[in-house]
Amino acid sequence: MSTAFRSVLAAVVGALSAAPALAEGRVYANRLQPLPAGRASAVVVRLEQSGPREAVLGALDWSTQLAVECYARGQIGSDPAEAVDALLQDAWQRLRLLDAAQLGAMAIESESPIEWLFDELDTPLACAVIRVTVLHRTPAASLQPWN
Template sequence: MTIVNTAITAAMAALQGAAPVVSRVRLRPLSSTTLTAVVVRPVSSDVFDAPDLAGYPYAWNTLIAVECYARSTSTQAPDASVDALLADVYSRLMSDPTLGGSVIVLVPQGLTYDFDADGEQTVCATFTFIARQRQVGPTL
């Protein structure tokens, strides 16, 4: 298993129960009956520390996006409709910033919003996190 797969799998495990739907890399629009959802996807991985004496990098930063979706209603502002889900997701991920020992540390980087992302009154707030990881030898 690569370091990227390890980080995404650990984040998924930490988020189970955060919403009725927790997915890995969403490829389709949400079902019209889905009120909230969380999607975890890898973005990129970069070498963090210089290579060791054998020429292999041993510390990586993997950028992870965690998308939080909520349907807005006529009685609640779109940003407020996703707020409780955001708080839950952040709490779950930061309660153990090593993700059960799968990463050295998970560091929050930012939060962005996209309103009516799919034409269905859905707001998407996306956290970005850096998962610092260590790998030894010629494996990723």
């Protein structure tokens, strides 16, 4: 059985992959090579940090931060941010509509800055990173999801 952290990650990846899937279905968990050659876009959801918040009656509340990385290739000579703009908008809207209960969580917070990263390999590449914090619970004696 997966830990609560992997369960939260899988639930967010599933929500971003639901029809209509973002980035033509290229939504990955913790992928090391986020955007393979020849692909125009992808979304990678990464576990960043989990910290206990409060122990209550045999339960431990957790705050798990995820990075939702939106990658897109641009055209040579164009602004790379333009390439990722639509994917960023779609990911942001999808994250804002997430239902914490459907993820097995207590709350979802997405009020954080968007980080912009740019690179130029064979074509301009842009990445917009949205950080999401999921508040969830485990039994105090294990890391299994709370049921």
